[in-house]
Amino acid sequence: MKLNINIAGIEWKNPVTTASGTVNSGKEYSPYVDFSKLGALTTKSVSAKPWKGSQTPRIAETYGGMVHSIGLQNPGIDEFIQRDIPYFKKLDTAIIVNICAREENDFVEVARRLEEASGIHMLELNLACKSDDLGGFRFAQNTKWTESVLAKVKKVTNLPVIAKLTPNVTDIAEIAKAAEAGGACALSLINSVSAMRINIETRKPILASAMGGLSGPAIKPIALRCVYQAYKAVNIPIIGMGGIMTGEDAIEFLMAGATAVGVGMAHFINPRAALEVIEDIEAYMEKHGIDDVVELTGAAH
Amino acid sequence: MDERITKEIFYGEVLENKLLVGEVYDMTFKAPKEVQKARAGQFLAIYTGNPSMLLPRPISICEVDIVQGTFRVIYRVAGHGTAELAKLKPGDSLRVLGPVGTAFKVDSKHTNFALVGGGIGTPPMLQLAKKIRNQIPHAYISVYLGFRSKFQVILENDLMRYANEVVVATDDGTMGIKGNVIDTFPPDPNFDVIYSCGPSIMLKFLSQYAQERDIPCYVSVEEYMACSVGACLACVVKVKSKTDDDGWDYKRVCMTGPVFNSKELEWK
Numbered sequence: 366m367k368l369n370i371n372i373a374g375i376e377w378k379n380p381v382t383t384a385s386g387t388v389n390s391g392k393e394y395s396p397y398v399d400f401s402k403l404g405a406l407t408t409k410s411v412s413a414k415p416w417k418g419s420q421t422p423r424i425a426e427t428y429g430g431m432v433h434s435i436g437l438q439n440p441g442i443d444e445f446i447q448r449d450i451p452y453f454k455k456l457d458t459a460i461i462v463n464i465c466a467r468e469e470n471d472f473v474e475v476a477r478r479l480e481e482a483s484g485i486h487m488l489e490l491n492l493a494c495k496s497d498d499l500g501g502f503r504f505a506q507n508t509k510w511t512e513s514v515l516a517k518v519k520k521v522t523n524l525p526v527i528a529k530l531t532p533n534v535t536d537i538a539e540i541a542k543a544a545e546a547g548g549a550c551a552l553s554l555i556n557s558v559s560a561m562r563i564n565i566e567t568r569k570p571i572l573a574s575a576m577g578g579l580s581g582p583a584i585k586p587i588a589l590r591c592v593y594q595a596y597k598a599v600n601i602p603i604i605g606m607g608g609i610m611t612g613e614d615a616i617e618f619l620m621a622g623a624t625a626v627g628v629g630m631a632h633f634i635n636p637r638a639a640l641e642v643i644e645d646i647e648a649y650m651e652k653h654g655i656d657d658v659v660e661l662t663g664a665a666h
Numbered sequence: 667m668d669e670r671i672t673k674e675i676f677y678g679e680v681l682e683n684k685l686l687v688g689e690v691y692d693m694t695f696k697a698p699k700e701v702q703k704a705r706a707g708q709f710l711a712i713y714t715g716n717p718s719m720l721l722p723r724p725i726s727i728c729e730v731d732i733v734q735g736t737f738r739v740i741y742r743v744a745g746h747g748t749a750e751l752a753k754l755k756p757g758d759s760l761r762v763l764g765p766v767g768t769a770f771k772v773d774s775k776h777t778n779f780a781l782v783g784g785g786i787g788t789p790p791m792l793q794l795a796k797k798i799r800n801q802i803p804h805a806y807i808s809v810y811l812g813f814r815s816k817f818q819v820i821l822e823n824d825l826m827r828y829a830n831e832v833v834v835a836t837d838d839g840t841m842g843i844k845g846n847v848i849d850t851f852p853p854d855p856n857f858d859v860i861y862s863c864g865p866s867i868m869l870k871f872l873s874q875y876a877q878e879r880d881i882p883c884y885v886s887v888e889e890y891m892a893c894s895v896g897a898c899l900a901c902v903v904k905v906k907s908k909t910d911d912d913g914w915d916y917k918r919v920c921m922t923g924p925v926f927n928s929k930e931l932e933w934k
């Protein structure tokens with residue numbers, strides 16, 4: 366039975382990674398789960414300079430999910446390289462570093478720094494980031510912005526670059542095409558869905574930032590729909606994510622068109638969630654006599 | 667299990683889950699292996715068992731009994747998640763991550779201890795009193811508790827098992843001194859150290875009080891949590907920083923806390 370996949374020349378031992386921002390760089394969860402068993406580890410977004418992130422409360426629970434605005438708190442690329450690269454070297458898995466930025470140049474700058482660093486296999490651009498230069502919109506809310514930032518980052522790095530897209534758009538297919546045109550080796554779909562909660566006693570939004578992103582099982586059908594539409598539109602592989610709790614969820618994503626999947630909020634409910642997803646996929650393949658996991662990709666089309 | 671994997675989610679067996687006062691429940695559950703690792707000040711991330719409420723609820727360890735292998739937690743029904751916990755019956759099983767977080771450090775050079783509990787912040791003071799009594803048999807432990815009224819008072823008798831005195835204040839004067847808990851302090855206190863858990867406004871005043879008198883003060887703070895292990899950065903609190911340009915930085919309550927030296931905190 367073949368579980369391994371290959372994305373842009375990078376070998377994953379199975380089609381499962383972590384969704385950015387849910388396990389930081391892996392260390393905090395390492396007493397609970399061995400990330401070397403995953404196909405890849407995707408890190409929390411890192412920016413050119415340290416970002417403090419949002420005020421608190423940063424999260425609000427909702428049926429089957431959570432609305433969050435962490436505000437991309439991270440120590441900046443200098444400390445990231447010092448603090449985390451030695452840890453990555455101890456892991457036997459593909460390392461995907463996710464980058465966030467408020468302007469194009471900063472995506473390029475961080476990519477350049479990571480190109481010089483060792484022990485990193487792929488980059489992922491968090492194109493759900495908002496930018497003042499773009500009137501407060503997100504990079505991946507416009508085809509031109511999406512293509513442009515990817516093309517610029519591609520110029521400074523030989524690492525394969527994944528474009529992580531936001532579902533908060535009118536037509537995900539056209540953004541997916543723009544990312545492909547910009548040189549993305551793969552798409553990560555989806556980032557969280559724009560959302561909010563209100564405290565009816567105080568009559569105020571629960572989150573300090575009022576609005577945030579919805580993650581967890583509540584968004585799975587939306588994420589599946591995005592993957593399904595993007596699969597029809599592009600030829601590059603898709604990493605599907607959004608509410609994956611079990612292998613069954615992951616297989617739905619594969620069938621919608623994903624080549625791999627990311628496990629996010631599920632870690633907070635079960636730190637071993639990603640490992641159990643791998644075990645479940647294996648069991649499904651065994652039961653249905655499937656030899657190669659890529660046979661499942663796009664099966665629902 | 668892989669030898670590098672040292673922690674896992676565990677299941678506790680509920681032995682007792684009874685209404686204490688008002689909406690406050692007192693639950694004891696068995697988890698013989700995990701109690702061995704627990705330290706005063708740490709907390710447990712308890713899952714509700716209801717699949718629509720996925721995140722665990724952080725609840726302080728009130729007491730551990732190493733011999734019986736049991737945890738005791740005291741929680742207020744504050745919303746839907748804690749209401750689920752209140753439904754648990756003896757024999758039911760409870761899914762838990764932990765113990766997590768930092769503990770109250772007890773310095774054996776100290777003799778006079780002030781433990782200050784505000785409302786539902788009182789529970790962790792019990793295990794702390796027990797720890798101090800075990801570590802320093804001659805310690806003088808004064809406990810000061812503040813509640814809204816006599817109907818909310820909890821753990822007064824339990825604390826008497828380890829403390830030399832327990833002083834209660836209520837907002838409405840229905841029990842003990844009328845006023846806030848700091849009003850109950852002796853005029854000329856000889857505290858070597860103060861420990862506290864309670865509403866943030868109380869912790870803030872207490873921190874000021876301690877700083878004015880140069881008394882070390884450790885407080886347990888609350889913030890909304892998701893992962894409880896330091897990975898998601900949901901639960902941050904502002905901490906003073908010498909290296910940061912703004913003079914403060916965010917630290918994770920679930921990992922660097924919940925117990926902080928009150929001097930480190932940047933009070934709102």
Ligand SMILES: Cc1cc2nc3c(=O)[nH]c(=O)nc-3n(C[C@H](O)[C@H](O)[C@H](O)COP(=O)(O)OP(=O)(O)OC[C@H]3O[C@@H](n4cnc5c(N)ncnc54)[C@H](O)[C@@H]3O)c2cc1C
Nearest residue numbers: 723724725726740741742744745746747748888889890924
């Ligand atoms: C370190 C720590 C220790 C705590 N110890 C105790 C204890 O010993 N006894 C006790 O009664 N309470 C304690 N609390 C508060 C307790 O966690 C909340 O009252 C509880 O999570 C409320 O959940 P709910 O579903 O009933 O309420 P809801 O308001 O429906 O909860 C919705 C969400 O908000 C979160 N939330 C709501 N209030 C709080 C809060 N005050 N702090 C953190 N998260 C909150 C919940 O965890 C949940 O994710 C502690 C909190 C922390 C951070």
Ligand SMILES: Cc1cc2nc3c(=O)[nH]c(=O)nc-3n(C[C@H](O)[C@H](O)[C@H](O)COP(=O)(O)O)c2cc1C
Nearest residue numbers: 384385386410491555556580581607608609629630
């Ligand atoms: C607490 C939290 C923090 C997140 N941080 C990031 C981040 O830093 N960068 C990013 O690209 N996505 C971030 N995400 C989005 C996830 O990577 C993922 O796309 C989304 O949550 C959907 O997957 P899930 O439902 O499995 O969590 C975050 C999600 C959560 C819940």
Ligand code: FES
Nearest residue numbers: 892894896899920
């Ligand atoms: S709750 Fe996730 S970092 Fe503290």
